[in-house]
Amino acid sequence: MAHGQGRPPEGALGNPGAAGNGSAPPAGPPAAPARNVLRYALKNWRVRSRLLLLVVLPTSAAVILGCVSVASSVRSAVAYQRVEQFSTLGGEITGLIHALQAEREDTIRYITMGPGADGRGSPRTAAALELAVLAQDYRATDQNASQVRSLAGAIGSSYPALAQQEAQAAIIAIDGLGALRSAATSTQIPSLVVIQKYARTIDQLLALEDEIATGSNDAALADTVRVVDHISSMKEEVSQEQAILTSALTPDLVGATKFQPGQLTALNSAQAEQQADVAQFSLTATGGQRQLYNSALSSATADRAQAQVQQAIALAVGGSSSAENPVFTNAANGSAYLVASLRTVEQGFMSSIIGQSGSLRDEAIRSAVIEGIGVLVVLALALVFTVAVGRSMTSPLRRLRTGALEVAGVRLPETVRLMSGGDGVGVPLEVEPIDVDSADEIGEVARAFDQVHREAVRLAANEAALRGNVNAMFVNLSRRSQSLVERQIRLIDDLEQGEQDSERLANLFQMDHLATRMRRNSENLLVLAGHELSRRWTEPVALMDVLRAAVSEIEQYERVTLKVQPGIAVRGQAVNDVVHLLSELAENATTFSPADTPVTISGHLLNSGGALLDITDQGVEMDAEEMAHANWRLDNPPVVDVAVSRRMGLFVVARLAARHGIRVRLRPASTGGLTALVWLPNEAITRETLDSTLSFRRFQPPTAGATARKTGTGPAAGEEGEHAATARAVSAARVARFGPSRPETVDAAGAAGA
Structure with missing residues (x-):
């Protein structure tokens, strides 16, 4: 190759890893500098994840609080559900108590009638009527008891422990009704004991x-x-008074006898408890509840019934009761009226409790549903706002990233390539802004990147203009140098024609060879500047002649052996570039291989099209990575810079090959060294059908020495052996020196510059 360039010891055709634009194949985006960072550090999170975290934390807190409130409402709903069930049970309990009170009253009446009046102790047939009344009472009581037992049995572990205990105690008390009935009707236990046993069950x-x-x-x-409890207690106390008064009646139930031991005490105790419950009711009840109570117990009948009870108690205390006095009978009937009135009040209050508990349960369920919906709405709104805010930030960031990568990977390199190919002439300097139109910080970053893009384009334009100026300098210098070299070659030719001394003629041939290499270096400057050579051929030239011309332009031409299939010609427009390309490859092969080894150039046609040339040496080898870089550079000619000027041969080969679609590949030789494969496409070659039209300027061995010996003016006969080798070498070097029969002249600028 040219002076100052060549294959370094580790590879051929220059150092492929040398610095400079395009000196190595692209290896993707540059790796980020290694940093010792935590992978999961917050600063390494993606923006979307940070936004999600920013919204999730307060939303989670709100959802947790909402869930707590929903859970509280659910618990309240469940509690009020239990209250409603308990209220239903309470309604059934009041019904059962009322049935038990009626059953107790009829049982005491049956006991009071005795055996003489078809009561207790009389044959069953005689007491059939009273027993039928009791059986009817039992059926009513059992029906209510069955409902109460069923509802009480449903009170499980979800209820308070006290409620569970009371429910079990109530069930046990209900189960004891059979024994109580049997004892009351079949034994002679006192009526007061029966009253007290029924009272304990009711309590x-x-x-x-x-x-x-x-x-x-x-x-x-x-x-x-609590109001219902007071009313139920008052009702039970009045019912006990009724039963005690009934037990004091005569068997015919018309008059009264003296109270049995303990009856008067029990009567007074019931009276005292009733008064206490009335006082508590007055303190606890609301105005509406007192009005309902007064409306039921403030009638004339109720007042008369209460007066009759008080009169009977007074007579019993004074001991003035008699079998003919109907006061006790009237008092017992008055107590029955009071019990019925209190039952009406009790039912009204119990219905209110059931309604209240149902309303509270519905309100708790409604509150739980509303709060649950509220939590879901808040969660949905948070999700919507998160998505909206996230998209408002991540979408511009995504467009910014995409635009930045497009600028860095496509648009800016393409602009630089266009400027590099045409010295920046005709390439617009306006840049298309990144598609981010927001006015926030992301938009400001996008505008800043647009400014960076503009500055990069401006610098590329300045660099292209500077490179254009440098190329113009190269062209001018090359044209001047070419003109001088051509004049020098013509002068050397003239001297060679008139020189008879073989030694001086050999020196002139060496000077001619050096001038030829100088011309090739000058032409390299034109290639660097992107200009084509001024020398043109209009007719095809045999491939063998092209190879000879290429070999003649290297220093160690005598080491090259040509083995080319005949009948192949190079088209005229590609002749000079092919000669130049092959001379660079051949010079590289001879320069970086031992001087005593041959360099072989072979060529043949390919069945797939085109011709393949093989330039093989036995010199320094290249490793796989270096060869891959060199082959990449042959396919991708780099931009001209200082590194390219130091490795000019590889650049020149790549540029010349790109002009005509020629492919050059390097590979290891089978015998050691390096093989350069050159594929000439069909557009660059043709079949040789005519004789070559080359007009060789000199292709014969020098005859000056022989002529001189014949005329006696040349060297002495003893000097023939001394100059024979020089003559043969010069002859071989001169064979390939040819010029076109009608070459195009050097352009006007170059001639004028010379």
């Missing part, structure tokens, strides 16, 4: 009724339950 049911409001946080419901 157990009332204790379970007191648990209705358990688990409720509603004060109004709890107050209503």
Whole structure:
């Protein structure tokens, strides 16, 4: 190759890894500098993840609080569901208590009638009527007891422990009704004992009724339950008074006898408890509840019934009762009226409790549903806003990244390539802005990147203009140098024609050879500048002649052996470039191989099209990576810079090959060294059908020495052996020196510059 360039010790055709634009194949985006960072550090998170975290934290807090509120509402709904079930149970309990009170009254009447009046102790046939009344009472009681037992049995572990205990105690008390009935009707236990046993069963049911409001946080419901408890207690106390008064009647139930031991005490105790319950009711009940109570118990009948009871108690205390006095009978009937009135009040209040508990349960369910929907709405809104805000940031960032990568990988390199190919002439300097039109920081970054893009294009334009100026200098210098070299070659030719001394003629041939190499170096400057050579051929030239011309332009031409298939010619427009390309490859092969080894150039046609030339030496080898870089540079001629000027041969070969579609590949030789494969396409070659039209300027061995010996003016006979080798070498070197029969002249600028 040219002076100052060649294959370094580690490879052929210059150092493929040398610095400079295009000196190595692209290896993708540059790797980020290694940093010792935590992979999951917050600063390494993607923007979308940070935005998601920013929204998730407060949203999660709100959702957690909402879930707590929903859970509280659900718990309240469940609690009020239990309260409603308990209220239903309370309604059934009041019905059962009322049935038990009626059953107790009829049982005491049956006991009071005795055996003489078809009561207890009389044959069953005689007491059939009274027993039928009791059987009817039993059926009514059992029906209510079955409902209460079923509802009480459903009170499980979700209810408070006290409620569970009271429910089990109530069930046990209900189960004991059979034994109580049998003892009351079949044995002679006193009527007061029967009254007290029924009272204990009823008190157990009332204790379970007191648990209705358990688990409720509603004060109004709890107050209503307490009011119902007072009413139920008053009703039970009045019912006990009725039973005690009935037990004091004569068997015919018309008059009264003296109270048995303990009856008067029990009567007074019931009276005292009733008064206490009335006082508590007055303190606890609301105005509406008191109005309902007064409306039921403030009638004339109720007042008369209460007066009759008080009169009977007074007579019993004074001991003035008689079998003919109907006061006790009237008092017993008045108590029955009071019990019925209190039952009406009790039912009204119990219906209110059931309604309140149902409303509270519905309100709790509605609150839980509303709060649940609210949480879902908040979550949905947070999701929508997160997506909207995230897209408003990630979408511009994505477009910014895409635009930046497109600028860095496509648009800017393409602009630089266009400027490099045409010295920046005709390439627009305006840049298309990145598709981010927001006015936030992301938009500011996009505009800043657009400014960087403009500055890069401006610098590329300046560099292209500077490169154009340098290329113009190359062209001018090359034209001047070519003109001088051509004049020098013509002068040397003239001297050679008239020189008879073989030694001086050999020196002139060496000077001619050096001038030829100088001309090739000058032509290299034109290739660097992107200009074509001024020498042109209009007719095809035999491939053998082209190879001879290429070999004649290297220093160690005598080492080259040609083995070319005949009949191949190079088209005229490609002759000079092919000669130049092959001379560079041949010079590289001879320069970087031992001087005592041959360099072989062979060529033949390919069945697939084109011709393949093989330039093989036995010199320094290249490793695989270096050869891959060199082959890449042969396919991708780099931009001219200082590194290219130091490795001019590879650049020149790549540029010349690109002009005519020629492919050059390097590969290891089978015998060691390097093989350069040159594929000439069909557009660059043709079949040789005519004689060569080359007009060789000199292709014969020098005859000056022989002529001189014949005329006696040349060297002495003893000098023939001394100059024979020089003559043969010069002859071989002169064979390939040829010029076109009608070569195109050097362009006007070059001639003028010379």
